Amino acid sequence: MSSSRRSFFHRSTLRAFVSILVFVALWEVGARSKQWFGIAVPWVGNIPAPTAVLHVWMGLVRDPGYWQSWYLSLLRVLAGFLTAMVIGIPLGLLMAVSRNFNDTFFPTFEMLRPIPPLAWVPASIIFWPTQELSITFVTFLGAFFTVVINVLGGAESIDVRYFQAAQAMGASKWDTFRRIVLPATVPSIVVGSSVGMGITWNVVVAAEMISGGGSQAGGNGGGLGYFIWNSYVGGAYEQIVVGMISIGIAGYICSELLRMLGGYLTPWLRTR
Amino acid sequence: MFREHAASMQSRPSSEAEQLIVRLLKRTMPFQVISEGMLQSVAAVSRPFSYRAGEVIYRAGDKADDVYVVVSGAVDHLLSDTPTTVERNRVMHSGDVFGWAAVLGQDKRVRLATATCVETAEVIRINGAALIERLNDDPATAKVVMSRFATMITREFGAPAAAAQIVAPNRTVSDAPAAVPRPRGHATGLALTLYRISRWLRSPKPFLMLLGFALFLGFWYLSVQVWKLPRFREMPGLTTVFHEWFSKNPTYGLSFYTPEYYQDIWVSVRRVGIAFFLATALGVPLGLFLGWSRTFREYVFPVFEMLRPIPVLAWVPLAILMFSGSETPVIFLTFLASFFATALNTMLGVESIDESYTRAADCLGASKMQVFRHVIVPGAMPYIFTGLQISVGVAWFSLVAAEMVSGQFGLGYVINTSYTMVRYPTIGIGMITLGAVGYVTSALVRIVGDSMMQWRVRELALGGR
Numbered sequence: 037m038s039s040s041r042r043s044f045f046h047r048s049t050l051r052a053f054v055s056i057l058v059f060v061a062l063w064e065v066g067a068r069s070k071q072w073f074g075i076a077v078p079w080v081g082n083i084p085a086p087t088a089v090l091h092v093w094m095g096l097v098r099d100p101g102y103w104q105s106w107y108l109s110l111l112r113v114l115a116g117f118l119t120a121m122v123i124g125i126p127l128g129l130l131m132a133v134s135r136n137f138n139d140t141f142f143p144t145f146e147m148l149r150p151i152p153p154l155a156w157v158p159a160s161i162i163f164w165p166t167q168e169l170s171i172t173f174v175t176f177l178g179a180f181f182t183v184v185i186n187v188l189g190g191a192e193s194i195d196v197r198y199f200q201a202a203q204a205m206g207a208s209k210w211d212t213f214r215r216i217v218l219p220a221t222v223p224s225i226v227v228g229s230s231v232g233m234g235i236t237w238n239v240v241v242a243a244e245m246i247s248g249g250g251s252q253a254g255g256n257g258g259g260l261g262y263f264i265w266n267s268y269v270g271g272a273y274e275q276i277v278v279g280m281i282s283i284g285i286a287g288y289i290c291s292e293l294l295r296m297l298g299g300y301l302t303p304w305l306r307t308r
Numbered sequence: 309m310f311r312e313h314a315a316s317m318q319s320r321p322s323s324e325a326e327q328l329i330v331r332l333l334k335r336t337m338p339f340q341v342i343s344e345g346m347l348q349s350v351a352a353v354s355r356p357f358s359y360r361a362g363e364v365i366y367r368a369g370d371k372a373d374d375v376y377v378v379v380s381g382a383v384d385h386l387l388s389d390t391p392t393t394v395e396r397n398r399v400m401h402s403g404d405v406f407g408w409a410a411v412l413g414q415d416k417r418v419r420l421a422t423a424t425c426v427e428t429a430e431v432i433r434i435n436g437a438a439l440i441e442r443l444n445d446d447p448a449t450a451k452v453v454m455s456r457f458a459t460m461i462t463r464e465f466g467a468p469a470a471a472a473q474i475v476a477p478n479r480t481v482s483d484a485p486a487a488v489p490r491p492r493g494h495a496t497g498l499a500l501t502l503y504r505i506s507r508w509l510r511s512p513k514p515f516l517m518l519l520g521f522a523l524f525l526g527f528w529y530l531s532v533q534v535w536k537l538p539r540f541r542e543m544p545g546l547t548t549v550f551h552e553w554f555s556k557n558p559t560y561g562l563s564f565y566t567p568e569y570y571q572d573i574w575v576s577v578r579r580v581g582i583a584f585f586l587a588t589a590l591g592v593p594l595g596l597f598l599g600w601s602r603t604f605r606e607y608v609f610p611v612f613e614m615l616r617p618i619p620v621l622a623w624v625p626l627a628i629l630m631f632s633g634s635e636t637p638v639i640f641l642t643f644l645a646s647f648f649a650t651a652l653n654t655m656l657g658v659e660s661i662d663e664s665y666t667r668a669a670d671c672l673g674a675s676k677m678q679v680f681r682h683v684i685v686p687g688a689m690p691y692i693f694t695g696l697q698i699s700v701g702v703a704w705f706s707l708v709a710a711e712m713v714s715g716q717f718g719l720g721y722v723i724n725t726s727y728t729m730v731r732y733p734t735i736g737i738g739m740i741t742l743g744a745v746g747y748v749t750s751a752l753v754r755i756v757g758d759s760m761m762q763w764r765v766r767e768l769a770l771g772g773r
Contacts, residue, residue: 047606048606051603051606051607051610052606052609052610053610054607055606055607055608055610055611056610056611056614059611059614079630079631080630082629082630083626083629083630136512136516139512139513139516139517139520140516140517140519140520140523141520142520143517143520143521144520144521144523144524147521147524147743148743149743150704150742150743150744150746150747150750151739151740151742151743151746152704152705152707152708152709152742152746153705154705154708154709154712154720155708155719155720155723155738155739155742155743156739157712157723157724157727158723158724158726158727158735159543159735159736159739161727162542162543162727162732162735163539163540163542163543164539165539196466200466234619235705237619238619238620238621238705238706241619241621241622242619242621242624242709242712242713245621245624245709245713246709246712246713246724260622261621261622264622264624264625265624265625265713267625268625268628268629273629276625276626276629277626279622280618280622280623280626281618283618283619283622284614284615284617284618284619284622285617287617287618287619288617291617
């Protein structure tokens with residue numbers, strides 16, 4: 037078993053390597069010659085080649101402004117995400133526990149939910165005194181709705197028989213909440229927060245692009261979204277791709293960390 | 309002894325109608341375990357009935373004499389005495405058994421629920437006393453049937469206390485009715501929808517909903533226009549937005565009466581439509597192949613996974629560089645978001661298929677193509693539709709961003725230019741419209757998905773047995 041698994045692992049790693057290599061090679065060829073084996077591919081021809089991107093990236097690694105962008109975006113993501121968790125989880129639980137509260141506020145919540153978070157950007161800029169706060173607010177909205185919906189969904193999928201059993205055995209309201217509702221919603225909180233994290237990165241990038249970075253200093257100091265936009269405006273096309281890859285890496289690291297934390301919080305799901 | 313009994317029953321001539329009843333009973337929860345002979349014996353004491361929509365079959369408190377089995381149509385079953393606020397009604401469809409108060413202990417045969425016909429329904433009625441008498445011909449079978457009745461009452465109607473009073477073959481009874489049924493069953497037809505609406509209107513829900521809306525809108529109005537709270541003062545007020553929206557001659561040039569408004573909606577809807585169509589047409593087959601062929605997945609999935617963590621909106625400048633014009637980049641960005649969601653969910657759908665299905669098909673000599681067509685595609689369907697719903701949502705999400713950054717016309721563009729041109733009430737109009745249009749499109753996808761997966765709904769309802 038273990039030997040077959042290892043050989044399988046080897047083969048799949050090899051194939052992944054091959055596929056990524058082919059992808060990068062096609063990109064390189066397409067970007068340099070604007071054609072693939074005689075077929076013109078103008079849209080690939082318009083983007084910078086991977087070797088050029090790598091070259092620019094190597095230069096940027098030594099630039100503190102680049103790392104400043106990382107830091108600013110990360111800070112906004114964390115601020116928005118944590119606020120969404122702190123407000124969203126109790127709200128979701130409250131809706132799950134109290135029928136009247138749910139009947140009163142859920143329709144309003146559902147009315148606001150279909151409005152994409154980015155549509156809030158202008159309103160948010162008008163409302164909040166600083167750009168920093170308005171970007172964080174939009175980031176918060178992105179994760180907030182997902183977190184609440186997931187908490188609520190998790191609570192609604194609890195088997196009624198658990199409540200019946202608890203009631204039959206004389207459990208108090210608090211006991212029911214503490215022993216049934218809370219543990220049953222932890223997995224969906226984990227799922228909701230990892231989905232929310234993905235949305236948060238999406239939103240932060242767009243908000244930074246639309247609002248112009250938020251930093252009065254300008255230049256490379258406005259977060260990764262602004263870094264990309266600024267590179268586009270300045271004609272540094274290689275930097276656009278560097279920015280995209282950086283955001284991809286940052287988002288991936290955040291989701292992985294969250295997944296690890298989620299696995300730690302839900303040990304009973306680990307074996308499945 | 310039982311065998312002899314069954315044989316003697318089978319010798320009795322049975323009509324075609326009785327055969328149909330036997331077949332129906334064979335599908336019901338309490339009767340499915342008993343022998344053909346006993347079923348015929350039960351069928352002999354049953355009478356077919358039909359009810360029109362809206363007709364009350366019985367009311368709580370009535371004397372309970374018959375047990376009912378639904379043949380067709382839909383019947384609403386509402387338990388009267390409930391200690392908790394959990395929903396008490398349940399809609400019964402073909403194969404469901406109700407009116408089980410008729411098999412409770414002798415002095416307990418009083419209706420605990422009100423049964424109302426929702427859709428023209430055909431039922432068969434079986435006299436409870438006669439049923440128990442017939443069943444008692446064979447105590448072993450009677451015990452099984454009664455215990456299955458008890459299980460059904462507990463599990464499907466959530467009334468364990470009532471189940472405890474079910475008549476035992478040796479006729480012992482207990483007391484104290486209580487009921488907490490769980491809602492089950494799916495909507496079929498207009499009658500059922502109307503019925504649900506009327507039930508909803510009679511509950512406190514609409515009032516609480518209105519209270520919620522009033523609180524929200526009231527806060528908006530008061531904070532911006534009456535109290536003029538520090539930061540709220542700058543925001544477009546509730547009445548300003550709605551006045552502008554319904555104005556024949558809007559101050560900022562956008563309202564229900566201006567053609568620009570509909571043009572912007574149309575442009576956005578068209579972009580989402582094209583992107584969603586392309587994403588579905590490419591994403592579903594890709595997802596199916598990714599899930600179906602391990603080789604294909606090992607080669608393609610790494611690239612897919614490499615590109616996926618990049619937020620769609622980070623593609624904006626690159627999309628503008630790649631495609632000429634202002635329309636194609638916006639559609640490309642919208643497409644990209646939908647595409648990843650659709651392909652990934654389809655792949656998960658294929659992976660969720662029980663492996664024994666493909667093995668069974670292989671054993672029965674199905675070709676690869678047949679397995680794909682008859683196992684993989686329908687098996688992945690529920691996940692595909694979940695994916696499509698997510699896909700519509702993210703399509704709107706990225707459309708707004710793309711329209712804000714580049715692009716002309718469209719609701720995202722309206723919101724952004726309203727900000728830069730200081731036409732604040734129009735921002736409100738744009739946001740509300742965007743929410744409404746987005747909601748309608750996701751609802752459409754959900755409705756299409758539900759109607760295409762009727763087979764699954766039926767399968768779940770009838771348990772396939």
